[in-house]
Amino acid sequence: MPELPEVETIRRTLAGHITGLEIKKVILYWAPAVRGRGDSSFADIVSGSRIQSLDRRGKYLLINLDNGHTLIAHMRMTGRLLYYPEDLEPARHTHVVLKLSQGELHFNDTRKFGRIQAVLTAECFSTSSLSILGPEPLSEEMTPARLGERLARKKKNLKAALLDQTVVAGLGNIYVDEALFRARISPERSASALTEEELRALHQAMIEVLKAGIEANGTSFRDYRDANGEQGLFQKRLQAYGRGGEPCLNCGEPLKKKKVAGRTTVSCEKCQR
DNA sequence: ACTAACCTGTAA
DNA sequence: TTACAGGTTAGT
Numbered sequence A: 001m002p003e004l005p006e007v008e009t010i011r012r013t014l015a016g017h018i019t020g021l022e023i024k025k026v027i028l029y030w031a032p033a034v035r036g037r038g039d040s041s042f043a044d045i046v047s048g049s050r051i052q053s054l055d056r057r058g059k060y061l062l063i064n065l066d067n068g069h070t071l072i073a074h075m076r077m078t079g080r081l082l083y084y085p086e087d088l089e090p091a092r093h094t095h096v097v098l099k100l101s102q103g104e105l106h107f108n109d110t111r112k113f114g115r116i117q118a119v120l121t122a123e124c125f126s127t128s129s130l131s132i133l134g135p136e137p138l139s140e141e142m143t144p145a146r147l148g149e150r151l152a153r154k155k156k157n158l159k160a161a162l163l164d165q166t167v168v169a170g171l172g173n174i175y176v177d178e179a180l181f182r183a184r185i186s187p188e189r190s191a192s193a194l195t196e197e198e199l200r201a202l203h204q205a206m207i208e209v210l211k212a213g214i215e216a217n218g219t220s221f222r223d224y225r226d227a228n229g230e231q232g233l234f235q236k237r238l239q240a241y242g243r244g245g246e247p248c249l250n251c252g253e254p255l256k257k258k259k260v261a262g263r264t265t266v267s268c269e270k271c272q273r
Numbered sequence B: 001a002c003t004a005a006c007c008t009g010t011a012a
Numbered sequence C: 001t002t003a004c005a006g007g008t009t010a011g012t
Helices: A004-018 A042-046 A121-126 A144-152 A158-163 A173-183 A196-215
Strands: A023-028 A051-057 A060-065 A069-074 A079-084 A094-100 A104-109 A115-120 A256-260 A263-267
Touching: A004 A051, A004 A060, A004 A079, A004 A196, A023 A042, A042 A069, A042 A115, A060 A121, A069 A079, A069 A121, A115 A121, A144 A158, A144 A196, A158 A173, A158 A263, A173 A196, A173 A263
Parallel strands: none
Antiparallel strands: A023 A094, A051 A060, A060 A069, A069 A115, A079 A104, A094 A104, A256 A263
């Protein structure tokens, strides 16, 4: 579920609550949700540490502790990190509770795909999951030329290439469809055959839609909630995702819904070339 | 490059 | 009952 704007919103809404707090105790309701390191269990690593700062890389949330460790969390489709200022009986599908010096952090995940892993902070970015990620789409280094370079290395269609986290980190099914719609480029085009003008349009559309998503606190199309349990608002601004059969906002023709790269994809076959 | 697998819930 | 869901990865 959470793509870059949703994870960034979780990071922001969580940081104000938990930065500086001590993790007093770890309660596991479903142990596979967490992973320790070597012989040390997740609970042993985390207990007694203090939360220093929160970062994000692609769709990964990074919680830096003051004991040389970092927690790498990925929500996959339905994961939530929820902060409660008071003790609270865990809701259904809560797999981990971190008791803090003030309040609690609950990791809740209906589909059980999400994971939280404890790693050494020094090795964080060289862990297998993070080391393979492409550049951050909102960073300075992401230029139209850089995007073109990364896309050109893949012999896939655009939809598959933009979902590929090694090409660019943080886009998922919603924001790929939105970026392509706004750039007026077909998801089925070859990733390696864009003109410079198309690359500029795609680059700009990608950045604009991600920034707008963050601005709106993410897209709560279904399960997504921020750390306060609040919905985002960007589902009201979607122009393509979830609008199959509805009129294109440019030309009025019905938007087409079809599988591309194994994912449901909505596009306007008249506007997007 | 496509499919199954990991899971549960919801809607058709 | 079946299909499908903001993701990733390990298989063909």
